[in-house]
Amino acid sequence: MSGVAIVGIGMHRFGRTEGVSGRAQAVHAARRALDDAGLRFSDMQFGFGGSHSAGDADTLVSELGLTGLPFINVANGCATGGSALIAADAAIRSGTHDLGIVIGFDKHPRGAFDTDPAEHGIGSWYGETGMMVTTQFFGMKIQRYLHDHGIKPDVLAEIAAKAFRNGARNPMAWRRKEITADEIAAAPMISHPLTQYMYCSPGEGAVALVLCRAEDAHRYTDRPVFLAAATFRSRRYGSFEVFSPWLALDRAPSPTVDAAAAAFDAAGVAPAEVDVAQIQDTESGAELMHMAETGLCAHGEQEELIVSGATAIEGRLPVNTDGGCLANGEPIGASGLRQVHENVLQLRGDAGEHQVPGDPRVGFTHVYGAPGISACTVLTR
């Protein structure tokens, strides 16, 4: 079996780009990724990709080139990018293909997502009575987590302040203005204990990656980054997930725990070896919980790590160095690939003002979302 390398990366800036469709942003990202690898779309043997609200990825061929390649649409919510990457990984490892592209993009209207309960197999009463609201789920989940682990809510504002500090150093980020922890804590309460600035917003953006067999990587780049693992897991009985009219009394670990453990296992890398991590921060509490669920630290240890600056770009465990979802927004189809794009920049040493010092060699990414899914990667060089 072949290993898999990432030899080209491309991105359309996240945020709001009036007048530019999600598909056009995807084409922009794809062309950047192809240029980065010194390749043309006609060299691609496969394409996998998707968006949640900006159209079908396979229609991008009308702009990129009608070459006859198999282009498979992926629709897997927050794990759309991760799932496309897993498909590419399998296609290359199995020997089916040598070289291809994955593309994630999106363009969402302003404001919180509104979701139809029927799409989740839930009666209309659930939405009518005001419980089909994702922001509530995050409030309830972190409320319980803080209670169980004796963590003070003040740390939630510190996490968001770090995200905006990192965003200010990242030219591709949406939110590029620092906001102090005091301002964040004093912002309007959305779902207790989470205020407005502790949540990310739906946004726009696109990312593309060109991948190939590891042994071919030096044909296209002198700085390949290797996809040591890409994993995906769904929820088990007893995990606490969004849009759940009921939960089991038995508590089970989140799909994050399973997906992260599988990724580290497949890569043969220990969490302690991670030099830079991008983890799902739909809101501040998510970053807090996911730091421990991914195995990067112990439950209850996060408060000290965050307050001491260990998770800052210059810290010993840099987390969300590009500003994460909080500073970049969450275009669902693109968000997971943004994390991989950031880690490739970091491992190449190309992250500029937000570069992690010390020559990072191992990067970890993690997405988490509805209806209880998680996808992780380990990148090495």
Add this chain to the structure above:
Amino acid sequence: MTAPRFVDPSLLTDTADGPALLGSRCSDCGAHTFPRQGGCPRCTGAAMEDVPLSRTGTLWSWTTQGFRPKPPYTGTEAYEPYAVGYVELPDQLLVETRLAETDPDRLEIGMPVELALVPFRGDDQGSVHTYAFVRRTS
């Protein structure tokens, strides 16, 4: 006067103690669900039977709703603060619910609560009720 309309009568059943939420119980493994469903999410069997859920429990987690949600929410047009939470029903499950109390300072994990039917919207034919949990005093 007619009884208030309920948002979805299939969620409720009558018991000697008053209305209760109607769930399912797996006759093979004992797992509970709400609302009712045909398959067991724990043992993957399909031997589910109807069961009234406990009318009392303790608050397991909670949060508040700081703005009027977009559709499919159909509550009162004007924003009225509300809270939601999960209530632990002993030996059954955790049920997600609206909470009658909306003041964060008076909501606390572990507080005893009981089922109530409360209005959440009205029209020219009167109010429509849903279920909620309120602090248990007795």
